[in-house]
Amino acid sequence: MNSIRFVDTSLRDGSHAIKHRFTEEQVADIAGGLDKCGVYMIELSHGDGLGGSSNTYGFSKVNEFKLLEIASQKIKKSILTVLLLPGIGTIENLKQAYECGACAARVATHVTEADISAQHIAVAKDLGMMAVGLLMMVHMASPELIAQEAKKMESYGADYINLADSAGFLMPGDVRECVEAVRDAVGIPVGFHAHNNIGMAAANSLAAVESGAVYLDATLRGLGAGAGNAQIEVLAGILQRTEYDTGVDFYRLMDLARSAVDPIMHRPQVIDNGSLMLGYAGVYSSFLLHVYDAAEKYDLDPRDILVELGRRKMVGGQEDMIIDVAYQLTKKQIVLW
Numbered sequence: 001m002n003s004i005r006f007v008d009t010s011l012r013d014g015s016h017a018i019k020h021r022f023t024e025e026q027v028a029d030i031a032g033g034l035d036k037c038g039v040y041m042i043e044l045s046h047g048d049g050l051g052g053s054s055n056t057y058g059f060s061k062v063n064e065f066k067l068l069e070i071a072s073q074k075i076k077k078s079i080l081t082v083l084l085l086p087g088i089g090t091i092e093n094l095k096q097a098y099e100c101g102a103c104a105a106r107v108a109t110h111v112t113e114a115d116i117s118a119q120h121i122a123v124a125k126d127l128g129m130m131a132v133g134l135l136m137m138v139h140m141a142s143p144e145l146i147a148q149e150a151k152k153m154e155s156y157g158a159d160y161i162n163l164a165d166s167a168g169f170l171m172p173g174d175v176r177e178c179v180e181a182v183r184d185a186v187g188i189p190v191g192f193h194a195h196n197n198i199g200m201a202a203a204n205s206l207a208a209v210e211s212g213a214v215y216l217d218a219t220l221r222g223l224g225a226g227a228g229n230a231q232i233e234v235l236a237g238i239l240q241r242t243e244y245d246t247g248v249d250f251y252r253l254m255d256l257a258r259s260a261v262d263p264i265m266h267r268p269q270v271i272d273n274g275s276l277m278l279g280y281a282g283v284y285s286s287f288l289l290h291v292y293d294a295a296e297k298y299d300l301d302p303r304d305i306l307v308e309l310g311r312r313k314m315v316g317g318q319e320d321m322i323i324d325v326a327y328q329l330t331k332k333q334i335v336l337w
Contacts, residue, residue, distance in 0.1 A: 003245045004209055005040035007162075007191065007217045008232055010261065011071070012083050014223035015047035016286050018266055020060040026264055027067045030220070032074035033256040038248040039232075041104060041215075043081040044071050047225065047286060049108065050082055050089035050097055056319055057088075058289075065100045072101025079104050079130060086116045091123050104130035106162060107153075110315045111141045114149040121156040132191070133158035137315055139169040139282055143181035150182045150190075160189040160215060165204060168197030168226055168279040172207035179211035191215025194230040196222060197279030199271055201230040206238060220257040221269060226278045226285030228269030233257050277303045281310030290319050294326035304329060 010030055015022060027044065034042050046052030046064050053060040060067075072080050081104040082097045083089075094105055105124040107117045117133055124131040133153025138146055150161040163178055170178070175192065182190050192208035194201040194217070205216050218235050222228030233253040239246050274288050283306050291309070295302035308325050 002209075003214070003247070004239055005215050006232060006235070006246055006248060007041040007043060007081065007215055008034050008039045008219060009043045009193075009217050009229060010034070010219040010223050010232075011042065011044040011067075012049075013043075013047060013217075013225060013229055014219050014261075015045075015060070016225035016289070017223050017228065017269070018264060019289065020047055020053065020058050022060070022062060022067060024062060024067065024070050026260070027070050028074050029260045030256070031071035031080075033252075033260055035075045035078045036249075037252045037256060039078050040247065041079045041081045042071065042075060043083060043106065044068055045082045045084075045097075048088055049085045050093040052085075052088055065096055068097055068100035068102055081106060081130075083108055083134070084120055085109070086120050091120065094120060094123055095127065098127045098129060102129065104132065106132040106134045107158075108134035108136050108164070111135045111138050111146060111149060114152040117153055118156040121153065121158055125157045130159050131157055132160055132162055134162040134164060134193075136164045136166045137284065138163045138165060138178055139167060139174070140313065140315075143177045146178055147181040147185035150186050154186045154188055158188065160191055161186060162191040162193055162215060162217070163208075164193035164217075165195055166193075166284050167282045168195030168201065168275075168285060169282045170204055171200060172203050175204045175207040176211045179208050179213050183212040189214040191217065193217035195224065195279070195285045196227040196229065196269070196271065197275045197285065201228075202234055202238060205230045205235055206242075209239070209244065220253070220261040221265065223261055223265065223269060224285070226288050227271040227275035231269075274302050274306070277306040281306050283309045284315060287314070287319060287322060290322045294322050297323075298326045298330045300326055300329055
């Protein structure tokens, strides 16, 4: 029986969906609950990673390092994990996260920029942490190029490579090609992170597993940016039926989603028009709430903004450009179609 390791990102990607308003009590309940469910890794940080709490990305209600300390006290078996995007998070942030109990760091870059992860992966390894190389927006590169970038991260010391369909753009066939290309190119495990913007998160996650992925990102109730992530309790059921060993308690995950996540959701993680356009246009999922704010400010259809962002191939870290694009649309400086 093949073993799959779940990486739950409810306390990181899920932060986008609640505008980074996690409280100490919510983190304690979710982190402790996931640990008892047998989830392998639990990721916690601002939605945009360490250092993301800012005017650009939105301020967290509670300092992320305080939340890490709380989670570390509740976690007994799972690996407490943080996300770091070089340029947003710093090496000092990483060291502080380690001091607060984080045992793994996922260092994330745009799919063609793996070279900027070298220093941060090296520091994580020096600290004794598990280090993961995470390539975002993988739909924007060919499988061959993705494999080349993954090999760089492997050479820097990454323990596994994670491929993120950050826009929820890929189809199952695309996922198979990407995962297989990286699997064949590196000597370390491969993981996959799905978004559900066009309804493919579960199918894409299963395609990743069938193509050799060992790690799967997911969240309780699918809590995450855009239409959300792959839903961990759904994947647990699917993989249990298909005889993969995930090591998690399926019923307990369902109960935790109902008791700890349902009450804090601002809205169900449905594929609404905005989320659908993220996947259609290939736009970074965490852009959505920023786009809604810009559309309201300039009295625009958010779909028009998303199409233009996709045309410009905007990537994570360029949230400040959303306002510029919206302003230009009001001045009719852009041809939409």
